[in-house]
Amino acid sequence: MNAPTILSGRTWRAYGYLWVTLLLAPFGFAYTVLVPSIGAGLAVTVVGLFAAAGLVTGARGWGAAHRSLARAALGADVADPPRFVRPRGFWRTLAAMLFDPTGWRALLFLLVTFPLAIFSFVVTTTVLAVGLGAVTHWLWGWSLPQRRMPDGTLHRGFTIQAGDWYWTAESPSHQAMLAAAGLVILLVWPFLVRGVTSLHRLLVQALLGPTSGSLRVAALRASRAAAVEDADTRLRRIERDLHDGTQARLVAVAMQLGEARDQLATDPALAAELLGTAHTSTKEALTELREIARGIHPPALDDGLAVALETLAARAPLPVTVDVADGVEHGVSPAVRSIAYYTVAELLTNVAKHARATGAYVVVERPDPGTLHLRVRDDGRGGAAIAPGVPGGSGTGLAGLAERVATVDGRFTLDSPAGGPTVVDVTLPTTTRR
Numbered sequence: 423m424n425a426p427t428i429l430s431g432r433t434w435r436a437y438g439y440l441w442v443t444l445l446l447a448p449f450g451f452a453y454t455v456l457v458p459s460i461g462a463g464l465a466v467t468v469v470g471l472f473a474a475a476g477l478v479t480g481a482r483g484w485g486a487a488h489r490s491l492a493r494a495a496l497g498a499d500v501a502d503p504p505r506f507v508r509p510r511g512f513w514r515t516l517a518a519m520l521f522d523p524t525g526w527r528a529l530l531f532l533l534v535t536f537p538l539a540i541f542s543f544v545v546t547t548t549v550l551a552v553g554l555g556a557v558t559h560w561l562w563g564w565s566l567p568q569r570r571m572p573d574g575t576l577h578r579g580f581t582i583q584a585g586d587w588y589w590t591a592e593s594p595s596h597q598a599m600l601a602a603a604g605l606v607i608l609l610v611w612p613f614l615v616r617g618v619t620s621l622h623r624l625l626v627q628a629l630l631g632p633t634s635g636s637l638r639v640a641a642l643r644a645s646r647a648a649a650v651e652d653a654d655t656r657l658r659r660i661e662r663d664l665h666d667g668t669q670a671r672l673v674a675v676a677m678q679l680g681e682a683r684d685q686l687a688t689d690p691a692l693a694a695e696l697l698g699t700a701h702t703s704t705k706e707a708l709t710e711l712r713e714i715a716r717g718i719h720p721p722a723l724d725d726g727l728a729v730a731l732e733t734l735a736a737r738a739p740l741p742v743t744v745d746v747a748d749g750v751e752h753g754v755s756p757a758v759r760s761i762a763y764y765t766v767a768e769l770l771t772n773v774a775k776h777a778r779a780t781g782a783y784v785v786v787e788r789p790d791p792g793t794l795h796l797r798v799r800d801d802g803r804g805g806a807a808i809a810p811g812v813p814g815g816s817g818t819g820l821a822g823l824a825e826r827v828a829t830v831d832g833r834f835t836l837d838s839p840a841g842g843p844t845v846v847d848v849t850l851p852t853t854t855r856r
Contacts, residue, residue, distance in 0.1 A: 428608050428612050435494075436616065437550075440619065447540070451535075453477070460473050475519035479522050496623050504524075538625070545614070546611070546618060549611050550611055682697045727746070731744045742770060742783070743784065758852060762848075766796060777804075777806070779800040783797075792852050830851060832851065
């Protein structure tokens, strides 16, 4: 970090931040005092409770303003806390607003900032004024009134007196000494500004940024939304497959059977041909239904995750080695097994489509009793990447997999340097009930 100087734009931006904070601090302090005042005076009425609750959530606006100010003037990298989510129901909404943690932390920030802003501004401005006054004293010292010293002499300008001893910056040499002292003060002043603004930066980061708990709640909400969207997408795909494929084929079978029935008496040969076509179409429809059922829940999973992955490897278009540790499935819930299976299935599909690999290796183990760990490695060209927020981004579908893993509080990590190999590690809890 570069040493601050009085000529640095960063120093003056930080000093400007102290000015703006001083202007905002009294209004923020008054806003903070208003919350308990309204709460105590109107608590017996529902309107009063809503007024106080509105002020608490309204403090989020103050927090946003101070975060923006700190980013612009101090370069503070403070993330925004999760937005307020209004629950359903009158009383639940009132309670959520009244006990909004982000709002209360913003109110605490406004309360603490008030004395800190006054202290910071007064100290830095006083030191700056003293330094500038000492450096320029030789220009304006003559305008100061004369003072009579203990020895009866009259002197003009800056004076230090202790009992009968005194020192004045009246002679050129003394003025030079005073200017040198002022220069030292001006050299120290930027460090003072940085010090006091560091306190403000720490306060912004501690009270106006997101907490680990709020980030956790936001992540759970996002993963829940992703799970709902993923389930809806799967249902729509199943409906489309049934409607456009199996249903159309069964309708054709019904029409062929009806036509064969009409031809039995007049043209038995044509009826037999139609029956054969209907029989073939029926078998194809059954095959499609089995594929759809396998997409919903693979039958091999009923025999365990190890058997399901071995079956998956046998059907893969490239050689796949599966290594499942003994006893790995003990205590693993069916939902987690299903997620593990589909994760490996989609990763192997990606390997076959995009990696140009000659083989893949799947490892399943239990690093601890509450965790299931999967690793899929291939010897392909590498360069895989996750496109945030875009399921299937970059043609790999890794973003969608990461979202699915996150729905059960799992972790999805990708290591895919150019040239390979690509290694995907997935950590899942053994149960979704936590």
